[in-house]
Amino acid sequence: MIRLDRVSKRFGEMEALRDVTLTVAPGEFVAIVGASGCGKSTLLRLVAGLLPATAGHVVLDGRPVTEPRADTAMVFQAATLLPWADVLRNVTFPLRLMRRAGRETEARARALLATAGLAGFEHRRPRELSGGMQQRVAICRALLQEPRVLLMDEPFGALDALTREEMSLELLRIWQGREMAVLFVTHSIPEAVLLADRVVVMSPRPGRVAEIIPVKLPRPRSFDQEGSAEFQAAAQRIRGLIYGERVRAA
Template sequence: MQPIEITCENVTKRYPGRRSSVTALDDVSMRVAPGEFVSLLGPSGCGKTTLLRLIGGLEAATDGELRIDGRPVEQPHPELGIVFQADLLMPWRTVLDNVLLQADVRRRRSPEMIERAKQLLAQVGLDGFLDSYPHQLSGGMKQRVGICRGLLHRPRLLLMDEPFAALDAMTRDQLSLDLSRLATESGTTILFVTHSIPEAVFLSDRIYVMSARPGRIAAELSVDLPKPRRLAHRQGQEFTRRVAEVTGIFKELGVFAADDYDEEGVSA
């Protein structure tokens, strides 16, 4: 499986308003190399989710070009996986059947797909919950199911829209570890939306920092940490330096990057 490349050139998105249009994104250019884990980091309302939807083919740009593997984005890519902030599990389906939803929609349920679903669930510690229903799971467990569902069909591109935002700190840490490991093993290209500085630094190969609306690319940073990531890396000099660097960028922009800015220990 060859991972996907994303290219955005001078992308602008405007929404019609009562008196005038509202610009959500303004002249955004960026690239995600095949197999990279890239985060879009910025304050609420800066257009991160809008950009994700444009790349996913769920909306059309007003101006500019978006390409996946050199081809214009006109509809959702057939080898795309999406994980949303809400887990969006079907309450009447078991954990296993929720993961297999991808296969059912594509009419590709098979013994091989069932086995892959079980393997993914085992990788995130849910092999004992195959026959459980969503109401029997914690929030973190539901998100694990959502991630497994997104990875079931071995997508070449995975888009993730703040999937850990509603979780407590300990659960977020564990899911970050799970995601880092799964990303390393799959080689999938991942574009991850977050407003948490430490989360972006911990997970990413590169980070695009976005300004407040209208969203623009304010900075681009590389993160040189070994992969897969371990919680010990959060105590290292490189991690601390990168968190401080990104924090400084947001101070210069006059905005905070995260609702949990203080409790993450990166405030002034």
């Protein structure tokens, strides 16, 4: 459904991505890890239609991506909420903007907020919430759109460890219930392995795909699986690629 075909991206002299080829199936959960500056955010922005590629093709459902699409939602590292609108209006904003809000939109928004532990905060303003709560609002806003493609750029980076674990499991629960392809950028190798069907390991300067590691842990996933041999092997392999000679020499 998502296809990147030898995609390169330059910012002037800076070669952010070189020859990235990647296919994501409908409903697949793909994590992206790699050193900072290796082009992870750039990759997501290309798929989101927020940036044009310098060379190569980004294709969604057989059509080139040239602009943001209604079936694609993105969650950034820092919640980008409207400061003047309350939580409920923030969550329903994209649907209202796209004129896709219906009678049931508010009820669905309230249900999602409750799932994210935000019941009772519907009429607060963003500044009255902690960073972690704001980020949960941004995640609810993306999920309410029921996107076919969900792009997440270090979405849990601002959350404390416990909330982070709760939110990952919640994300998996929601993802499992629908056909939604997820591209999930994270700094955390355990998080990537716990969540993903495949982990794309990127190497820097220029950003390229070093290797794609399949994760064959059964679903539903839980943190209990962290002790399993399969989990440890995948995490070890990714660590080796990120910190090992192969990537440094590339």
